[in-house]
Amino acid sequence: MTTIGVSADAPSRPVIEAPRSRRPSARRTGTNFEMYAWIFMRMSGLLLVFLVLGHLFIMLLLDDGVQRINFGFVAGRWASPFWRTWDLAQLWLAQLHGTNGLRVIINDYAERDGTRFWLKMLLYTSSFLVLLLGTLVIFTFDPEISG
Amino acid sequence: MQAPAGTLYRGREGMWSWVAHRVTGVLIFFFLFAHVLDTALVRVSPDSYNRIMDTYKTPLVNLMEVGLVGAVLFHALNGLRVMAIDFWEKGTRYQKQMTWVVLAVFVPVMVGATYRMVSHTFAQLFGSAS
Numbered sequence: 001m002t003t004i005g006v007s008a009d010a011p012s013r014p015v016i017e018a019p020r021s022r023r024p025s026a027r028r029t030g031t032n033f034e035m036y037a038w039i040f041m042r043m044s045g046l047l048l049v050f051l052v053l054g055h056l057f058i059m060l061l062l063d064d065g066v067q068r069i070n071f072g073f074v075a076g077r078w079a080s081p082f083w084r085t086w087d088l089a090q091l092w093l094a095q096l097h098g099t100n101g102l103r104v105i106i107n108d109y110a111e112r113d114g115t116r117f118w119l120k121m122l123l124y125t126s127s128f129l130v131l132l133l134g135t136l137v138i139f140t141f142d143p144e145i146s147g
Numbered sequence: 148m149q150a151p152a153g154t155l156y157r158g159r160e161g162m163w164s165w166v167a168h169r170v171t172g173v174l175i176f177f178f179l180f181a182h183v184l185d186t187a188l189v190r191v192s193p194d195s196y197n198r199i200m201d202t203y204k205t206p207l208v209n210l211m212e213v214g215l216v217g218a219v220l221f222h223a224l225n226g227l228r229v230m231a232i233d234f235w236e237k238g239t240r241y242q243k244q245m246t247w248v249v250l251a252v253f254v255p256v257m258v259g260a261t262y263r264m265v266s267h268t269f270a271q272l273f274g275s276a277s
Contacts (some may be wrong), residue, residue, distance in 0.1 A: 042229075042230050042233065042234075045226045045229075045230070046226075046227075046230065048223070049223045049226065049227065052219055052223070053219070053220070053223055056215075056216055056219060060212060060216060060260075060263075060264055061260060061263050061264065064267065065263065065264060065267065066200075066203050066204055066209070066212065066264075067204055067267050069200050069203070070193075070196070070197045070200055071189060071193035071196045071197055072193075074186075074189055074196070091183070094175075094179055095179065095183075098172065098175065098176035098179060099176075101169075101172045101173075101176065102173065102176055105169060105172075105173065126180065130179070130180060130183050133183060133184070133187050134183045134186070134187070136190075137183075137186060137187045137189065137190050140190065141189060141190070142190075145189075145190070145192065145193065146192070
């Protein structure tokens with residue numbers, strides 16, 4: 001009972017399916033990607049509430065806020081593994097959270113298949129580069145660097 | 148495609164907080180892109196990093212930082228509301244009230260944050276206030 005519409009033997013008569021019979025799915029990949037993406041948005045979101053609001057509070061509200069931020073300030077913070085870990089977790093969670101959010105938005109609003117495909121390729125490429133660059137910067141930071 | 152007359156969904160608190168969640172999310176995403184690039188300048192030279200940080204301290208960009216904090220704060224509070232709708236058994240029943248709770252927290256926090264963030268710029272523009 002997978003046909004919807006008309007039956008093969010009597011083309012003019014609509015098929016009435018058994019109650020609660022499963023709707024044939026166009027594509028059933030079996031990976032449940034969308035469910036994991038949904039869970040990831042909530043888990044990462046909860047962590048980001050603390051990480052990002054904490055980051056903004058320290059950087060923009062505490063003491064003299066943005067006015068006190070310069071190379072020396074960054075060097076002082078990144079001398080501590082705690083803040084490096086904080087920033088690394090924040091970078092990865094925020095970038096993946098944002099990438100999945102934009103993926104959903106592209107799927108919602110880009111109607112043509114080609115447009116959707118290329119926008120998402122652009123999104124994934126830029127996200128990969130941002131994650132790579134950000135991670136390298138945190139791991140290879142050198143406070144003694146000379147211009 | 149034009150929707151037939153009279154069928155356009157005009158939601159209330161729920162729809163508008165959904166719209167605002169999307170808009171703030173996209174804004175934050177693009178800021179994050181710029182922010183990783185500007186921070187990466189610490190690998191170029193202290194001077195190039197300090198120069199980009201000096202632009203962050205100008206009055207106009209300072210005002211944009213207030214907007215950024217507003218976008219992040221709303222997205223965070225409304226995100227907690229979304230999680231409450233998803234995981235709290237009474238979440239869907241109180242989604243509307245929770246929108247007003249989000250705003251009730253958002254407004255006073257933003258008033259305080261804005262004051263702290265622009266006071267330096269104010270003093271700079273109109274003479275020292277402190």
